[in-house]
Amino acid sequence: LEKQRKWAEDQRNLYQQQAQAKAQMMRYEDELARKRMQTDHEAQKRHNTELVQLQEQSSIRKEQARRATEEQIQAQQRQTDKERAEIERETIRVKAMAEAEGRAHEAKLTEDHNRRMLLERINGEREKWLAAINTTFSHIEGGFRILLTDRSKLLMTVGGATALAAGVYTTREGARVTWGYINRILGQPSLIRESSMAKFPWSGVGTRATNKILNYSTAAGAAALAQKNKSTLGDIVLHPSLQKRIEHLARATSNTKIHQAPFRNMLFYGPPGTGKTMVAREIARKSGLDYAMMTGGDVAPLGSQAVTKIHEIFDWSKKSNKGLLLFIDEADAFLCERNSTHMSEAQRSALNALLFRTGDQSRDVVLVLATNRPGDLDSAITDRMDEAIEFPLPTENERFKLLKLYMTKYLYGEGSNSSESKRGLQSLLKKKSQKITVKDLQDDVILEAAHKTEGFSGREIAKLMASVQAAVYGRPDCVLDSGLFKEIVDYKVSEHHQRIKLATEAGEPTLG
Numbered sequence: 416l417e418k419q420r421k422w423a424e425d426q427r428n429l430y431q432q433q434a435q436a437k438a439q440m441m442r443y444e445d446e447l448a449r450k451r452m453q454t455d456h457e458a459q460k461r462h463n464t465e466l467v468q469l470q471e472q473s474s475i476r477k478e479q480a481r482r483a484t485e486e487q488i489q490a491q492q493r494q495t496d497k498e499r500a501e502i503e504r505e506t507i508r509v510k511a512m513a514e515a516e517g518r519a520h521e522a523k524l525t526e527d528h529n530r531r532m533l534l535e536r537i538n539g540e541r542e543k544w545l546a547a548i549n550t551t552f553s554h555i556e557g558g559f560r561i562l563l564t565d566r567s568k569l570l571m572t573v574g575g576a577t578a579l580a581a582g583v584y585t586t587r588e589g590a591r592v593t594w595g596y597i598n599r600i601l602g603q604p605s606l607i608r609e610s611s612m613a614k615f616p617w618s619g620v621g622t623r624a625t626n627k628i629l630n631y632s633t634a635a636g637a638a639a640l641a642q643k644n645k646s647t648l649g650d651i652v653l654h655p656s657l658q659k660r661i662e663h664l665a666r667a668t669s670n671t672k673i674h675q676a677p678f679r680n681m682l683f684y685g686p687p688g689t690g691k692t693m694v695a696r697e698i699a700r701k702s703g704l705d706y707a708m709m710t711g712g713d714v715a716p717l718g719s720q721a722v723t724k725i726h727e728i729f730d731w732s733k734k735s736n737k738g739l740l741l742f743i744d745e746a747d748a749f750l751c752e753r754n755s756t757h758m759s760e761a762q763r764s765a766l767n768a769l770l771f772r773t774g775d776q777s778r779d780v781v782l783v784l785a786t787n788r789p790g791d792l793d794s795a796i797t798d799r800m801d802e803a804i805e806f807p808l809p810t811e812n813e814r815f816k817l818l819k820l821y822m823t824k825y826l827y828g829e830g831s832n833s834s835e836s837k838r839g840l841q842s843l844l845k846k847k848s849q850k851i852t853v854k855d856l857q858d859d860v861i862l863e864a865a866h867k868t869e870g871f872s873g874r875e876i877a878k879l880m881a882s883v884q885a886a887v888y889g890r891p892d893c894v895l896d897s898g899l900f901k902e903i904v905d906y907k908v909s910e911h912h913q914r915i916k917l918a919t920e921a922g923e924p925t926l927g
C-alpha cells in the first residue's frame with residue numbers, strides 16, 4: 416500500500432511537472448506569437464506610412480505640374496490679349512489716320528470747288544453792280560440836269576430832304592426818351608443780372624398761367640410740385656450742420672414774411688465755388704420770396720450813374736408782393752472799406768446809397784451778400800448783417816457725394832434745373848445719339864477720387880466730372896471705365912496743385 420501510494424504520488428508529481436512544462440511552453444508560444452504579430456503590425460504600419468508619403472509626393476508633383484501648365488496658359492493668354500490690343504490700337508490708329516486723310520482730301524476738294532464758285536459769283540455780282548451803278552448814275556445825272564435847269568423843283572427837293580432828316584431825328588430821339596422812361600418806371604434795373612421777377616409786369620403772364628395749369632392739371636403734376644417744395648436743399652451738397660442752419664434760415668425767412676416782421680440780412684463768405692449763389696437761390700425758393708442777383712463788379716463801371724442805379728433797385732424791389740431776396744455776389748468789389756485808396760468817389764457814393772437804403776430793418780428786401788474776402792467789407796455793411804455763414808471747402812464725405820451727384824447729372828443725364836446741370840444736359844443733348852456706358856466704376860474708385868481731391872471746391876468737382884464726360888465723348892465707343900476715370904482725376908488733381916502753386920507765387924490771397 417505504501418508502495419502504491421508512493422507511486423501514485425510520484426505519478427501526480429510527474430503530471431504536475433508535465434502540466435507546468437506544457438503551460439510554460441504554451442505561454443512561451445503565445446508570447447512568441449504576440450511578438451510576431453506586433454512585428455508584423457509595425458512593418459505594416461511603416462509600409463502604410465511610406466505608401467501615404469509616396470502618394471502625397473505624387474499629388475504635390477501633379478499639383479505643381481498643373482499649376483505650371485495653368486500659368487503657362489495664362490501667360491500665353493495675356494500675351495495673346497496684349498497682341499490683340501496692340502493690333503486693335505494699331506488698326507484704330509491707321510483707320511483714324513485714313514479717315515483724317517480722307518477728310519482732309521475731301522475738305523481740300525470742297526474748298527477748291529467753293530473757291531471756284533465764289534470767284535464766279537463775285538465776278539457775276541461785280542458785273543451786275545457795275546451795270547446798276549452805271550444806270551443809277553445816268554439817272555442821277557438826268558435828274559440833276561433837270562433840277563439845275565428848273566429852280567422851283569430845286570427848292571422843293573432841298574426843303575423835302577431837310578424836313579425828312581428832321582423827322583427821322585426827332586422820332587428816334589423821342590422813342591429813346593420814351594423807352595427810357597417806361598423802362599425806368601416799369602422795367603428791371605440794368606444792374607440786376609438775374610431775377611425771378613418778370614422783366615416787365617405784363618411779360619410772362621401767359622406762360623406763368625399756362626405752367627400753373629399744366630402743373631396742377633394732373634394729380635402727378637400737383638404731387639411733383641408739392642414734393643419739390645417740400646424737398647430739402649435740392650442738388651446742393653453741404654456739411655450736415657451747415658445744411659441744417661440754411662434750412663432753418665429759409666424757414667425763419669418764410670415765417671418772417673408770414674408774420675410781416677423785418678427780414679434778417681445774411682452774409683455768406685468762403686472760398687469761390689462753394690455754393691453761396693446756389694444756396695441764396697434755394698433760400699429764396701424755399702422761403703417763397705422773389706429773387707434778384709447783382710454783382711458787385713458791375714457797379715464801378717457805372718461811374719456817377721451807380722447811385723441812381725442802386726436807388727432804382729430798391730424802388731423796383733417794392734414791386735414784389737412776396738418780398739425780394741437781393742443777392743449781391745462779389746460784394747467786396749463795391750462794398751469795401753470806404754477809406755480804401757482804390758475806391759472811387761462814385762463807388763463811395765454808391766456804397767453810401769446802399770447804406771442809406773438798408774439803414775433800418777426792412778420788410779421788403781432781404782440782403783444776402785457773398786464774398787471771398789469778408790475782411791474787406793466796410794464795417795457799416797458787416798454791422799447790417801444779422802447772420803454770417805461760412806461756406807468751407809467740402810470735406811471728403813461731401814466730395815464723395817458731389818462726385819456721385821455730378822456723375823448722375825453728366826454721365827447718366829439725370830438732374831435738376833441748376834444752370835450747371837443744364838449746361839451738362841445741353842452737351843448731352845448735342846450728343847444724343849451716343850449714350851455713355853459706365854463699366855466697373857465702383858464706389859471704392861469714387862471714394863479714392865474723393866480722397867485725392869482734397870482742397871477742391873464744389874465748382875472744381877463739377878468741372879472735373881464735366882471733363883470726364885468730355886473725355887468719354889472723345890472715345891469712339893463712349894465707354895467710361897475706372898482707368899479713364901482715375902486718369903482724369905489724377906490730371907485734374909495735378910492741375911489744381913499747379914494752379915494753387917501759381918496763385919501762391921503771384922501772392923494771391925486765398926480763403927481755403
Ligand SMILES: Nc1ncnc2c1ncn2[C@@H]1O[C@H](COP(=O)(O)OP(=O)(O)OP(=O)(O)O)[C@@H](O)[C@H]1O
Nearest residue numbers: 650651652687688689690691692693835873874877
Ligand atoms: N455745395 C455744392 N453742391 C453742389 N454743387 C456745388 C456746390 N458748390 C458749388 N457747386 C457747383 O459749383 C457751381 C458754382 O457754385 P456757386 O456759384 O454757388 O458758387 P459760389 O460760392 O457762389 O462761387 P463764387 O464765390 O465764385 O461766386 C455750381 O453751379 C455747382 O455746379
